[in-house]
Amino acid sequence: MQDRNHLARVSTTHQVNIIENGLIDIPMLQILKPDGSLHEQAVEPDISEQTARKIYDTMEYTRVLDERMIGAQRQGRISFYLASTGEEAAVVASAAALSDQDMIMSQYREQGALAYRGYTTQQFMNQMFSNEKDPNKGRQMPIHYGDKELNFMTISSPLGTQIPQASGYAYGQKMAGKDAITICYFGEGAASEGDFHAGLNMAAVLHCPVIFFCRNNGYAISTPAEEQFAGDGIASRGLGYGVKTIRVDGNDPLAVFAATQHARKLALDEKCPVLIEAMTYRLAAHSTSDDPTGYRSRDEEDKWRAKDPILRMAKWMKQKGWFDEEANKKLIESSRQAVLSALKEAEKVAINPIEDIVNDVYSEVPWHLQEQLENLKSHIRLYPQMYPKTSGRVK
Template sequence: MQDRNHLARVKATHQVEVIENGLIDIPMLQILQSDGTLHPGASAPPLSQDVAVKILHTMQYIRILDERMIAAQRQGRISFYLACTGEEAAAVGSVAALSDQDMIMSQYREQGALAYRGYSTAQFMNQMFSNQLDPNKGRQMPIHYGDKALNFMTISSPLATQIPQAAGYAYGQKMAGNDAITICYFGEGAASEGDFHAGLNMAAVLNCPVVFFCRNNGYAISTPAEEQFAGDGIASRGIGYGIKTIRVDGNDVLAVYAATQEARRIAVEQRCPVLIEAMSYRLAAHSTSDDPSGYRSRDEEDKWRAKDPVARMIHWLDSQGWFDESQNSKWLEQSRQEVLAALKEAEKVPVNPIEDIVEDVYDSVPWHLSAQLEQLKSHIKKYPEVYPKTSGRVK
């Protein structure tokens, strides 16, 4: 029987040795340079033209969606929005390397992963307007998507809740003998939550086939990374928990694709977790409730705009002879029209019946919830001008 005494695996020393953070030097995978050419010695992962163009179009589509919905929030048409401008390569490049059977557990900035799998513009809009075509019946905030058919777990607002859930779901996949993994997205700010440590430790000890994908975009809302932790980013924590770890340039979609492809292979074949830290930058505000000018400079943002993942991918596609500027311009205009039309249509769909607030939880509605519902109805009846019945939103 294998010796399970952990002391048997520890190397002894007879002099005091202080281990410093500087001993950890985790490299970052890069394939594309900022101008879209390959780094010397780098090679592009095998990608068909169809997949490569789909990756680009998904990133461009999400940028259009983000711009339009931020404007809609400013106009009071929806209550809240989170953009992923500058981080599109992290979500889209990673999901492109997965199987459709793999479960996605997202934080809230991975709309690109959902779009890549086929989530329609109408579905995005119905969720954000919380109307009667929203499968969640309007009970979630905007951008809290979920789709069972696409293996995309519904998003929760509290940070890091999905991390231990992903470990548990992946353990179930392993026990069922499924040739599938779970990928769990989160930001470096969420890695400061206790659930991060519990989830990684659980996955490591139980050998769960899960890929933990951290988007290190530099800021947890307004808190810069250097004020969040003193160690070597998030990748060093994976090593500390005994998890195979990859650090990648999160603005390099080919590098993200290659890293995730390898991480998935390891998770499937070795039935173990892998941590990916994607180094990126949030060009957008944290959310429509945030003003980034209060905690970072325009010069800083401009330096990262030069590393735009969408432009980098366009340059590489062009070098392959796979990019037609005229056709791409037409596609962009069609996408803008599609987003705008879907927004206007979703806005016309009535909201859900007020009774939906207390149903679908208990077999029969408890008395105290029924009483609260009646109080709410009385309040709405008293102020009917504030709660229109036919609008897709509450003013």
């Protein structure tokens, strides 16, 4: 029988030893230089032209979607939006390394992963406009996507709650004997939540096949990383919990793809968790409610624009003979027109009946919720000018 005495695994010393952060050097995997060429000792991952094109096209599409929807929010057409500008490679290239059967649990900046799996422009719009075609029935804020068929768990606002949920879901996958894992995305700010520590510890102890994918983009809203923690990023925490750990250049699509491929194989073959820390940068504001000029400089942003993951991959694809400049311009324009068309169509669709606020929870609506609903209806009938979109839906 295995010796369960934890002291049996501990070495001894007879002098005071102070273990410092600097004693552990966690390297960052980087395959592509900013100019798109391979590092001398780098090994290009096994990636087909078809997959590379799909990764690139999805990154371009996501950037177009972000630009259009920020504009729509500024025009008052939607209430809220979160862009992933600068972080597209971390999200899209990691999603490309997964199986379609793998579960994705997202934080809120992973629209690129959903787009890679086939979520349509019209589906994005229906959710953000909370119309009758929105599967959430208008009960979620914009960008809280979810799709059962695409194995993409619905997003929720509380920060970090998806981390222990991912451990539990992956444990269920293992117990059911499924040939699938769970990937859980979050930012370095969410790693300060208690759920991060509970989730990693649970996954390590129960040997859950889960990838914890941290987008370390430098800021938790306005708080820079150096004011969040004193340790060596998030990767060092994985080692502390006994989790296999990889640090990767999050602006290098090939490195992200290779790291996630390797992590998935480890998680599946060894039934264990893997932590990936993707070092990247949020070029956009945290959300449409944020103004980054108040806490960082334009010079800082410009240094990271030179590391744009989309440009880096385009340069690599040109060297491979896989990139056509004119075709790419047409792709971008086509994406812009598709987003604009879907946006106009979605905002014309009626919103959900107000009764949907209390439906789908109980088999019969309880009296107190029914009473609140009637009070709300009365309020809307009394002030219809304040509810131009709902006044016609209230009976």
